[in-house]
Amino acid sequence: MTFLERLQDEIMLGDGAIGTLLYARGISGSIEDANRHEKEMVISAHKEYIAAGAQVIQSNTYAANALKLDNYGLAKQVTTINAEGVRLAKQAAIGEDVFVAGTIGGIRDGRASHFSNDEVKTTTETQAEALLSEHPDAILLETYYDLHELVQALRIIKRLSPHIPVISNISLGDVGVLHGGIPINDALLRLANEGADVVGINCRMGPAQTIASLEEVSLPEGVFLSAYPNASLPGIQDGRLVYQSNPEYFKSQASAFREQGVHLLGGCCGTTPDHIRSFREKLQHLSPLRKPRAKVSAAWQQQAADIGETIDLHKKESSMIVELDPPKSLTKMDKFLQGAEALHDAGADAVTLADNSLATSRIDNLAAATLMKQQTGAHPLLHIACRDRNLIGMQSHLLGLHALGIRDVLAITGDPTKVGDFPGATSVYDFTSFDLIRLIKTMNEGFSHSGRPLGLETQFKVGAAFNPNVSSMDKAAKRLEKKIVAGADFIMTQPIYDIETMERVKEATAHLDIPIYIGLMPLINGRNAEFLHNEVPGIHLTDEVRQRMSACGKDVQKGEEEGMAIARDLQAAALDLFGRIYLITPFLRFHITAALTNEAKAHSSQRSSV
Template structure:
């Protein structure tokens, strides 16, 4: 008899968190490697859960895939780690205990840029290792990405008819990341071939219970829940969960009322929590019917652009367009910055763009300055992945939306090591690609976690690109990937070669997404050498460096820098409508002059 047959008439109990038991023992290295180096510790953990009443035991293989093991230099040991894990679980479990091979989800919001193909290949390798090791089923758990989980189910079903337990992790109550409802997800998992479907991790019992209230009983599959012990508390660099087994027992009763037939535990749960669930399973039988109140469809409002704020991407498709970067000041006075923004508007710029602590040095918050200037000139705010975690990023973007600031540039951000505080933490919860996708998600009225925001944002999203690379085709491939993520237009790093600008045009002319070509006027030979030798992503030609080096005064150097910039503009405007001028050292009179020069060229072209 397999565990599905028992589940027809019984509520079954799974185990709790392997990681929690090991973490409490002071172990902080790769848990899966212990299958090889300390097998008795793993056997003991399994036995503790079996003695507490668990009849479905997970193998210690949650992260035993090639991509996760790679950082421990264990990626060539996927097969043996998984197979040894099954042996240890078998050794711990007497007859009547079911062993399920555990496979954890890979896709989340961290910065790994694994392709879909790499993820599926890693999952397939691990699943194959478990299936040949005499498991009683496969447990797929902690999947935030529904498509990844459906892919994993497909991999199992191509090779085996063993039972599949498929658990998603929710971003918000009843909702997956991306806005997919739990009800919809469970239907898709059941149709894909999962036998037990449910939720694990991320939430405690209360939020999981609320999530299940809108979910009807599946037609064929059974429901499962593996809640966390509670919300975690952070103390002295470690996470702690409250011990609340009595609460688990009362919540277990309510889970059964919602149709759950498999009760287990995730982060923070211990044998005591599982013992509480086993008490419930001993006295309860599964429910056969469940009434679910039909939910009303929510309507999310769309806020349209005012007519005067046509998207910059559309402007650049129709006519010459100029964006000028004006860095927020490092000191508290904003007078010069505000004056510069007004001068640039009078010169005819379409937008003033504000960097987000460029070169990892603290400046006045660009959102605050954008709010101050937006009545005079259109602000385009840079948003980096460096300084804010996912919570801060969404809060920041919601704040921009509340202020009516809709133009944003998604960038990775210079690492803190290059800035004024080299010991500061670089966050990088997401890549620039993911940040673009998340901004687009806000435009659908869906939070990063999948929650309905009740209103759609209206961000016009710029992406950065760097043509100053040896292999320009790879830079273009990154641009194409950013377009897939949702980029509306591009702003390039400054270029200092007419030939490079022309080559960049030919490499990108197949793209329909507008490009604003970066031009940054030089102010001195020292400035030129610093940019060329020390700033990532910027290279100057030998002739430009020689020209700047030959200038004997500050005035002649500035004039030469403007002359070089005009020559670059002459070439850029032959191929691109968008020009992105970067103001050096808040010398806005230079970029104002260049803006006027571009306007004169456009007017002259029209009159001819």
């Protein structure tokens, strides 16, 4: 039975990230060059995925094109590396009921490219010829941010080998849309009309956002849908992107992929054989489903709080900071200001604004804070990420904040750009959050980073972020101590979802004479809870909380009420233990955090009167 015939009646499993396995085994530099020098290691990686249940494995040739290999001085090895990649995959598949796809990855990454269209076209054609010379069962085109480039690659394959099945996977800029605002369904239909046999999504997003995007998709008969999600949104550790290890979560999401009509399901960045094995355990013996029509769903926005929050009302015995992120759309600015006013009226001591959290472009938080301050009287507390500004821009930004009368800031590292809606953008990271805290303190002494007098001492109060959702609270507390030594005036934590963790934070920080704001983010439904737990680095929900939210099903009102109930209990405990909380507004639903703010104020009044 051919590859396409198999897709008719069963959900076939692809493999996961071969680069993840090879990196773990010590391969550095060009992963694809392992096809020449570490053949047994590459074969072993393929076999691990086959053993886990993969029925379609891809050659280790994702970036084996002349333009990318040239970074390693390997541009002349394109033919060898690609041909060997297919041969090694075929060798691993001997005796197995497995298909081999020759893989070509996109060259443009979502930003302006200095490569001409002719260069990209020639490079793709050379790689395709090398792969096809070894007669793979299919060609996989993956991680294309540029629809034009993907269509061009598809045409090249169909011209060189008209009958070979082609899988064409696009990567999205945001949920449901490509860069440039092209709806996902329009893009996939275009690819189907160009002759792609399988169309779908890979990379950039974890399961939840991938599934949400697939809700927009409805394909004609004879065209199959594929999905290769990342393990999660990436975090950054020791300068490298890292992903959540969450095979059980993948298993829980498998049915949702089936419900969206997926026929070919694998994994991308951060996924391992364990993730594929989880898909197999859930989907084996199940046939694919076909949606009768596209579901129309509002673009499922996600703004999980990531790192950082603060303010400077530390001399008060009890205080509250509430986060309200600037909107992505100009049309939502009135709602943002309405929310800021509601939070101010509810008694929030400060409204904190993230700095393009999750590396997603929003209205500039300085502009939003200035309007908020002018029109509502709310006290702004701005997050400042190291990601987006070099040293020159950062100091200029801080001077501008001070000139506008904004004094409270939170110094954070910032999510890597690969997380966001411009994944090809460059992360600056001229310095760390520790360095940023020190820079702000130097400016408070009246000097620039270079030692030049500023003519005036700035008066910033600077906060630092703290993630208590870690295996070693002692190590986290040691890191926190270093931020205090650097000059942090207060601390804001990542969201916490259990009282036990709060108590551990209290114990670990008892020796620190610094205000600590406990982060709380109300949940709105089970899907939101699972996304935060499994895909957002630095956030952990207890089994009890996840079960409570899951029990609400799709009842919007019930989900919101249960999320409020959970947050209310956590808030009371946080106020009793620390006297300060940091509420994070979910999806601009400020009525939730305004109500909690009112309750917190009443709770604090009762405590002070006792």
